[in-house]
Amino acid sequence: MTTADQSPRILGIVGAGAMGRGIAQIAALAGLQVLLYDTNPDAAVTARTTLATVFDKLVARGRLSEADAHAALVRLSPCESLKQLGPCDVVIEAIIEKLDLKCALLQQLEAVVGPDCLLASNTSSLSITALGAACARPQRVAGMHFFNPVPLMKVVEVIDGLRTAPATVDTLMQLARRFGHTPVRAKDMPGFLVNHAGRGMNTEGLRIASEGVASFAEIDRIMREQAGFKLGPFELLDLTALDVSHPVMESIYHQFYEEARFRPSPITAVRLAGGLLGRKSGMGFYQYSEDGQQIQPPEPLAPFTLPARVWVSRAQPAAYEAVCELIPSLGGVLDTGEQPSDDALIVVTPFGLDTTSAAVGEHLDPSRTVALDALLPFAHGRRRTIMTSPATSHLSRDAAHALFAADGTPVTVISDSAGFVAQRVIATIVNIGCDIAQQRIATPQDIDLAVTLGLGYPMGPLALGDSIGPALILLVLRNLQALSGDPRYRPSPWLMRRAQLGLSLTQDES
Numbered sequence: 001m002t003t004a005d006q007s008p009r010i011l012g013i014v015g016a017g018a019m020g021r022g023i024a025q026i027a028a029l030a031g032l033q034v035l036l037y038d039t040n041p042d043a044a045v046t047a048r049t050t051l052a053t054v055f056d057k058l059v060a061r062g063r064l065s066e067a068d069a070h071a072a073l074v075r076l077s078p079c080e081s082l083k084q085l086g087p088c089d090v091v092i093e094a095i096i097e098k099l100d101l102k103c104a105l106l107q108q109l110e111a112v113v114g115p116d117c118l119l120a121s122n123t124s125s126l127s128i129t130a131l132g133a134a135c136a137r138p139q140r141v142a143g144m145h146f147f148n149p150v151p152l153m154k155v156v157e158v159i160d161g162l163r164t165a166p167a168t169v170d171t172l173m174q175l176a177r178r179f180g181h182t183p184v185r186a187k188d189m190p191g192f193l194v195n196h197a198g199r200g201m202n203t204e205g206l207r208i209a210s211e212g213v214a215s216f217a218e219i220d221r222i223m224r225e226q227a228g229f230k231l232g233p234f235e236l237l238d239l240t241a242l243d244v245s246h247p248v249m250e251s252i253y254h255q256f257y258e259e260a261r262f263r264p265s266p267i268t269a270v271r272l273a274g275g276l277l278g279r280k281s282g283m284g285f286y287q288y289s290e291d292g293q294q295i296q297p298p299e300p301l302a303p304f305t306l307p308a309r310v311w312v313s314r315a316q317p318a319a320y321e322a323v324c325e326l327i328p329s330l331g332g333v334l335d336t337g338e339q340p341s342d343d344a345l346i347v348v349t350p351f352g353l354d355t356t357s358a359a360v361g362e363h364l365d366p367s368r369t370v371a372l373d374a375l376l377p378f379a380h381g382r383r384r385t386i387m388t389s390p391a392t393s394h395l396s397r398d399a400a401h402a403l404f405a406a407d408g409t410p411v412t413v414i415s416d417s418a419g420f421v422a423q424r425v426i427a428t429i430v431n432i433g434c435d436i437a438q439q440r441i442a443t444p445q446d447i448d449l450a451v452t453l454g455l456g457y458p459m460g461p462l463a464l465g466d467s468i469g470p471a472l473i474l475l476v477l478r479n480l481q482a483l484s485g486d487p488r489y490r491p492s493p494w495l496m497r498r499a500q501l502g503l504s505l506t507q508d509e510s
């Protein structure tokens with residue numbers, strides 16, 4: 001069998017579609033001989049022609065020498081029959097996502113390749129153990145899950161099936177490094193790492209929208225400009241398209257036996273049925289212009305009239321300090337009494353609670369109470385979210401909007417929601433990341449690596465939880481669970497224990 005110190009030289013790729021072509025590109029550039037086979041006889045030849053054009057472009061941009069481009073192209077050979085893959089050290093299959101077809105292919109490959117050849121599947125949703133079970137030698141079968149577009153997405157999930165030999169995965173991890181990619185190692189569980197960890201953002205965004213808390217665009221703006229993500233959940237869904245992402249949401253939910261944390265939303269089911277797929281259909285959560293530009297709905301202008309004075313709740317001492325520092329810098333006057341004066345705007349800073357519960361719980365006048373999300377540090381230009389209760393007067397809402405926008409920082413006003421928008425989405429992402437660690441699907445380091453490289457989040461879920469504080473994330477989740485009664489917010493034991501012990505979420509058990 002090929003081992004870690006006997007680097008594979010000949011790589012077979014079956015399936016010359018988007019993924020097979022991408023894998024062929026990075027493998028040929030890394031110096032491997034690549035044999036490319038597809039049941040569609042034109043596909044492998046077309047893939048080579050397309051890659052020749054890609055290499056030409058890289059040469060024109062100065063990213064590749066002409067000699068290297070030529071050598072890489074020479075190493076790429078389309079094959080007319082599967083039998084030509086006989087000399088391969090490793091074969092990666094990237095055919096369509098159907099278990100029976102992939103099993104049949106692996107069986108055919110076993111009859112063609114040598115006993116030491118490793119067989120890897122690029123499946124994004126099928127069980128590696130099930131694929132291995134179809135083979136005579138399941139110990140040589142593993143997952144090697146690349147992301148699209150392969151040359152740009154520098155992470156590969158390497159997956160152990162239950163009967164995969166550790167040496168198989170070690171060799172594939174080495175191979176991924178040779179491609180210039182970062183391998184992360186994951187157990188064979190639905191969604192592996194990236195698609196599992198990615199459940200939080202979309203399902204919670206949809207849940208917030210379904211409660212009428214804010215519009216799709218407002219939720220996206222908060223996630224981008226307050227929470228620091230590159231894309232909000234609805235921009236992301238428009239990009240991946242609902243015909244892809246809705247079935248994935250349903251599949252992962254069912255594969256985890258209706259785990260509430262992954263519950264999909266009827267919002268996407270209805271929109272999918274209506275053909276509002278996203279960017280590719282020209283209509284999704286956003287409208288798109290003829291040239292494909294996303295049309296952003298306009299934002300309401302901030303009012304100008306500041307409140308006479310502002311009383312801040314002391315229920316959350318750190319948030320109280322931060323808001324008391326912010327308000328004078330915005331031209332606001334603080335009301336520092338134990339109780340709010342009769343003309344004061346009341347600002348509460350709950351974690352995981354809604355404005356209603358905070359006002360009622362603290363015996364405050366709900367008509368003058370507005371909540372401000374204080375989970376993340378305030379900074380000039382970093383979007384702020386304020387939240388009303390059904391009893392908050394328009395006067396108080398507008399005064400709060402004027403105040404928190406007085407330095408030109410954008411403000412989003414949302415309806416009542418336990419945990420605003422950012423708190424809910426962030427706590428959900430952290431909690432799911434913690435549970436992936438708890439289930440020992442991957443190491444804490446690999447979970448964070450997979451999420452930053454595979455999903456482009458500013459931080460991995462565990463590092464994100466640490467940056468805010470595990471105890472605060474736990475508080476958000478506990479309050480969310482208490483108020484909603486929904487088990488999707490039940491905190492992972494990984495988070496609960498580390499929050500109580502004052503440990504980092506990246507701390508594994510020794």
Ligand SMILES: NC(=O)c1ccc[n+]([C@@H]2O[C@H](COP(=O)([O-])OP(=O)(O)OC[C@H]3O[C@@H](n4cnc5c(N)ncnc54)[C@H](O)[C@@H]3O)[C@@H](O)[C@H]2O)c1
Nearest residue numbers: 015016017018019038039040043094095096097123124148
């Ligand atoms: N596209 C993505 O974003 C993405 C990302 C990660 C993983 N994947 C996975 O990668 C695999 C391939 O996806 P894709 O997007 O490249 O698909 P694709 O439809 O672009 O290409 C699949 C290719 O496989 C060929 N094929 C089908 N059956 C075959 C067989 N029995 N033998 C040989 N060739 C066969 C088809 O002719 C086609 O050229 C799937 O398992 C998919 O789940 C896709």
